[in-house]
Amino acid sequence: MTVGNRLLFPALVLLSTSSLASAEQGMTHLTERSSERIPLNTVAPVYPAIARRDRVEGDVQVCFNVDRDGRPYRIAVRSSTNRVFEKPSIRAIRASRYVALPRQQEVPGIKTCRTFQFRLEAVASN
Amino acid sequence: MIIRCLVALLLLLGSVVTLPTAAQEEDAQSRTVIGPTNADLADGAVALRMGDAVDGVRLTQRGLNTATSDRERVAGYSNLCAGLVMLHRLDEALDACNRALEINDEHWRSYSNRALVYLKQKRYADAKRDITNGEAINPNARTLKIVKSMLLDATDPVAPVITIDDRRQVPADDRG
16 A cells, blocks of 8 residues: 555545534544554544533543454543543444454554544634 | 524523422421412422423413512512523513512522523623623533533534544553
């Protein structure tokens, strides 16, 4: 896979993502390869209603293993700025999938980490 | 729009004051009196909580005619304010909230209800001032937080944006 293809791939993935997020929620996916595994279906967390109501923003880093079939397991929050964002982040990881490995390939033991940034961006008022 | 209406309705129902029963109020004096001190106000509050604004307003107005204490009057006017907002009679609602606050300027539910009236009238500065006053009395009031959120959505709307960052390096202690 060329560098160009590598950068293009996630964008295509996002187009076919069956996101848990609401329709009005925006999403950006930054990739550079931190894991051995290639994302297949990246699910965005839902912005918690209470956090949105109270205008709270935050970051959550979640680390996990990915099995041969591409399913995340041993999902754990590594750091977070506010607990309100942790459950949606874990749910999003649990619903996400990676490309499965062929039988002959060994499953890497290295953990994958993903950081979710929950932000509220100003929009033009009516 | 429908969600906004539902939120407003829930908000109002959360702001309805239920008067204590006579049994609770007069517990130290007598145990023979059962039931609310003002049945119409209590029934009006129940009707408003059930979403029946027409009956709620009618019963609350009747209860106000027989109110015997400032406490009953404040609760009654505050509930009347909430019911009139539900009926979109904003000027009358504002008058009812004002009367509640004239009697008791520490009644946070009335500030919350009046803030909602101001919000619907697009008087955002007034709504903000009432929210601030209410928060000073009850900083944890959920209804005030909801009104504040509605005000912010009207004046400074935001949209949630999630960035998923897979670029971070895996920490050494997370290997294996």
